[in-house]
Amino acid sequence: MDLKEKLTILTESAKYDVSCSSSGSNRVSDKTGIGNAASCGICHSFASDGRCHSFASDGRCISLLKILMTNSCIYDCKYCLNRKSNDIKRAVFTPEEICEVTINFYRRNYIEGLFLSSGIIKSPDYTMELMIKAISMLRNKYHFGGYIHAKAIPGASEMLLKVLGNLVDRLSANIELPTEKGLKLLAPNKNKGDVSKIMHYVKDNRSRHYVPAGQSTQMIVGASQESDLDIMEKSSHMYNKYDLKRVFYSAYVPVNKDSLLPSIEKPPLRRENRLYQADWLLRFYNFKVSDLLDKDNPNFNILIDPKADYALRHIDEFPKEINKCSYYDLLKVPGIGVTSAKRIISCRRNFVIKFDDLKRMGVVLKRAKYFITCSGKYFTNYDFFRKDFIEHNLILEDNFSKASNVMQLSLFNE
Ligand code: SF4
Structure with a gap:
């Protein structure tokens, strides 16, 4: 399979992960390398060719190449396109290919950074070692100084987490669903403890050199039964406990048929939008979850913000x-x-x-x-x-x- 075909498969497979954004990282190239990381809060949208156009709060635009190391996965999360039981075309980038693509896109001015995620191939440790190899090569062989956001693989060893965090600007570990019950039902191979361990470690070790742009996570909205109250309580807990930069909410996209999944035609975008609005109120407007929702009123009003x-x-x-x-x-x-x-x-x-x-x-x-x-x-x-x-x-x-x-x-x- 040639590089172009791999790129098509692995950017397409990456599009359901919205947990990538950039902020707070300031690194200026020492003139022997290429690329600077910018210090600014960023949100973004993705082009279908895999480019992610990110708009900083100060109006600066940052583009991240968003790809998966592989869309092969040993896990079978019900909501995921890349789950092992799906019959889809699979591909794996080599570390050298990741560098080649990133540097070529960077030189052509398509991107200013990389978001690297991955399905789990062989084991969490093996996957993270591959990612580390690619990013380390990018930093040390190609002297790439641009922004890098990597997904930490839950279950990988602390030693690998330490190495990865020293290479990237931002790390994310996706909590995926707000409750253990939801996780057990829809992502039985995953466990909440592995994600919390990553968040703990990053929070305790964060510094100018270790994950300087902080950590983020993603929750899927509407794949499981949890209410908006469950989701917001989880977010609030994670912001307070792990000092997260962002929680990303991703409306469940019905890509798989499964009796455990809701039968919906379209992703619940309006609900996702309400969660982002409420998240903003928590972070910047001094609201508490209990101001917005309670047991008698566990979901946001779809008609009104x-x-x-x-x-x-x-x-x-x-x-x-x-x-x-x-x-x-x-x-x-x-x-x-x-x-x-x-x-x-x-x-x-x-x-x-x-x-x-x-x-x-x-x-x-x-x-x-x-x-x-x-x-x-x-x-x-x-x-x-x-x-x-x-x-x-x-x-x-x-x-x-x-x-x-x-x-x-x-x-x-x-
Ligand atoms: S771990 Fe689950 S969500 Fe992640 S790629 Fe594998 S099947 Fe998909």
């Missing part, structure tokens, strides 16, 4: 007075983000803020107006400050402006 849903369920705590309420109360208002909340706090020291001023501060007034007052004034007659009225308008707005646009984050759309 989690912050608006929170505001409607706590309507008695609104409207918030823009000229008086705290920074954290401002962050609870739909349509007010971190930047606009900071601007409001700063501006109101100098003048009394009116509705007209808010747009200039970056507030999305068409959402925020329902939940605020400016010097005691509501945007319209106070009789309209009613949960049913606001909910109706927000759902209309959300569905008109976004329904046709919902798409899975980080898959193969340019």
Whole structure:
């Protein structure tokens, strides 16, 4: 099999893993090698030719070549295209081929880094040794200084984890499903303990030289029975315990037929989108999982985003007075983000803020107006400050402006 055919097979097989992103790594080439790693938060989308175009928060674009070392696998995870029971074309890159592809793509300016994952061939140790061989060659023989994100293979030895972490910028170990029960059912060869061990080790040993860009993980959404509450509690736990940079949520893509899998036609993209929105609230808006979901209310409202849903369920705590309420109360208002909340706090020291001023501060007034007052004034007659009225308008707005646009984050759309 020639290299081009392998590349086609192994980039196609890699597309279901969304746990790749880059951030926080600063390494400048010493002029004897090629490639720098950039320090910036990045999200990304993937082109069908295997390129991953990643957009940093500062507008810089980073592209990662996303490939599998092999799509052969000794495991049989029910939801995975590459599971051993599937009759698909298999291929294995040699370490030399990984280097060849990466360096050629880098020289042609197609990519600035590599995301390397793998199915499990022979054993976790054997697989990770192959990956280490490739990445080590890339760093030491080709002096490649660009960004590298590798998937750590659960079950591989600590010694190999140590070596791999010293070669790459970011590591991820995919938790895949939020509960042990789900894992046992759909990925019986895997166990949660192996993933936690990796996360523990990376957290304890992280430094400027060891996994400088931190670790991330991925959870599959909708393949098993777990609720959004189960998923968010797991994420919150991992952010706190292992200092994760990101949890990626990947809507289950129905690629296999199996009685244990849900029979759905399309991936639950809207649900995936709600989880990303809620994850953002946890990380940047001081929300707790218990603010958003509870046992009586274990799943996000598909029709309305989690912050608006929170505001409607706590309507008695609104409207918030823009000229008086705290920074954290401002962050609870739909349509007010971190930047606009900071601007409001700063501006109101100098003048009394009116509705007209808010747009200039970056507030999305068409959402925020329902939940605020400016010097005691509501945007319209106070009789309209009613949960049913606001909910109706927000759902209309959300569905008109976004329904046709919902798409899975980080898959193969340019
Ligand atoms: S370990 Fe499971 S999820 Fe990973 S490649 Fe193998 S079958 Fe797929």
